[in-house]
Ligand SMILES: [Fe+2]
């Protein structure tokens with residue numbers, strides 16, 4: 242969606258609508274099929290279901306954050322092409338968000354209660370990264386996605402072996418996130434200072450620890 246013809250008021254309404262859809266609803270994605278759709282519901286023990294729900298809740302919150310970051314960065318992007326790229330990536334993150342939510346429902350669980358807090362914080366972070374400049378904003382995307390790929394790899398090890406549905410979703414997300422990182426690097430991402438990378442890793446750890454439980 243191009244924002245060329247929108248007034249500031251329009252943009253505020255659109256961003257609020259996106260925020261509400263991301264946190265509470267099923268936002269529009271790219272229309273791709275959920276990779277878990279073709280799989281039968283796996284038989285899980287109570288403990289396995291609880292582990293899967295905790296991990297998929299973390300992944301859902303991660304996608305809420307990704308959505309907020311991309312929306313914030315798109316809003317503050319300097320070049321129109323970057324704005325379009327951010328919007329395209331955010332549509333793909335919406336696929337992930339919807340797949341994680343669907344899986345949580347199947348696991349008879351819920352999304353994190355603190356998602357509104359994470360959306361707001363990530364949106365401010367996204368706008369800030371965008372304002373610093375496009376190459377830094379892209380650097381932020383590249384580093385975020387790189388850390389997410391590592392995190393998803395860890396989840397593939399932690400998810401119950403027979404939870405084929407959650408595993409299919411996480412595996413596809415991992416492929417997409419790696420592509421987002423590569424695209425950011427190929428379009429001019431700057432390498433972020435080590436201190437920023439460390440701060441990002443610390444923040445995402447805080448998110449994963451809290452969203453697993455609440
Ligand atoms: Fe994602």
Ligand SMILES: [Fe+2]
Pocket residue numbers: 307330334386417418421
């Ligand atoms: Fe991504």
